[in-house]
Amino acid sequence: MADQYQPPFADAESETAVVARAAAGDEEALEEVVRHLQDPLYRLALRMVNRPADAEDATQEILLKALAALGTWRAEARLLTWAYRIGVNHLLNLRRQSPQEAAGLSFDEFRDGLADGLATADHTGPEASVLATEVRLTCTQAMLQCLGRQERVAFVLGEVFELSSTEAAWVLDVTPAAYRKRLERARTRIRGFMDRTCGLVNPEAFCRCSRRVDTAVRRGRVDPRRPALARHPVTPGGRSVQQAEDQMIRLHTAAAVLRSHPDYAAPRARTDAVRQVLESGRFPLVE
Template identity: 40%
Template sequence: MIIFYPLQVEAARQGSRAALDALIHAAKGPIFNVAMRMLAHREDAEDATQEILIKIITHLGDVRDVNLAGAWAFRVATRHLSETARLGRVEKMRMTFDDFAEDLHHDQGDAAHLGLTEIEHQLALKEVKVGCTLAMLVCLSRPLRMAYILGDIFEMTDTEASSVLEIPAGTYRQRLRRARSTVSGFMQKNCGIQSEQAQCRCDNRIAPALKKGRIAKGFTHLDGDQVGHRAPDVITQDVAVLEDVQRTVAIMRSNPQFAASVPSLVGQLLDQIS
């Protein structure tokens, strides 16, 4: 998931600022995408990404084999997110799947009266869909959540994922089975994309989400899209991708690659090192 070039790792260990910058650039995207799915909140994910990058930078000298530095860095990230990271704002809600189902069934409303333009409506629809899948993941315990993210969203093999998590393959497979069964069962019962019999429709979640400030008119907080930055047909295509999938895993995988910025503290740390 993280690709570090051995020569850059060696140079970074010798104090090269350019090499450190390159390693951070290579690591920040993969780390942030795992962090977003683990924490379901951009600011929390950015904070966790920053903490992980600092760990990687400060412990780079501990890597014995520079050819395996990328795998080591990804293990640092997954360990931090599974065991060390502070509870995020969504996690602190302590929401169970039953709580989430009740919220989905009772918090719906007609978006027709909101006066949204077509672009604003499509952006809001995309934000609701992505936010729902992220919140759903947070209903899982951290161990099950990470197993699901690695296995079903990032499509790692059992061997790869168990190596990353440093647990026996059998333990990993058990976690993945439990996570799959729970998520799939919930979506089949509640998600209108997954099942025509399910009551929840994303379009009916727009008005409540706007009212509660979970989303903002004309802006999608989760991946940075804004009105005027993307053509209407591109936004519509993104939404269509989410609407067309009919399997639980495909719905999860259809979320965007979340764009991250390198937090300022990392830059400050680099200044101290160099």
């Protein structure tokens, strides 16, 4: 199951009807569109900017842009795919950077960092499993930041969200052939790094999530009291942390490890803020 769960419209016809009503200002239809888009857009933003707080800000901005442009949607793609295009354009041009992106972190530097402070035994304790999961989730987030934005978004769309090359190329406004080349470069870099580094992909590789816990806690990368990702709320009906991990264990590939985040839900405070803007009566909907 791809990392793009969203409450579906019944069919293309109902999607078109709901969007038409929303673009005309129907509050119930606008609410349905927000519900359909908010969580997938948050997951897209989170994979691109890494930090939940920055992803929350970006999601709010993307949602407002998408809602303002609803009147221009002509069903040339599914509504969510169309919204991904708006989101990708926003995220590629975002001035804010994650710490790893700002530092220009390379895969070699990241690998050296993982080797530094690796314990000789697994972390133990009542929260050992949760903290090992938190390390894995934060590690794969940081790993994506070693890719440039263009390669990162190509990888996220194709390997994490499992869009077809035609859909992903449309989102990025490039030819399918150009997209496939970009995706293959990202795949090659990710696979090479993980095969040399990650014990989840290659049992002979040195790194183990459970042996990174103590160092991650000591360096402030994981908060043992409030694991940000391992206990992040998920979309109702979407994959839980355990379900995503079970899927990863069955597949045991680099793509599966990167894909195996739960179906995170956008924080309600942010989506409530979007609803408040809509209810203000001052929000411009393109007719």
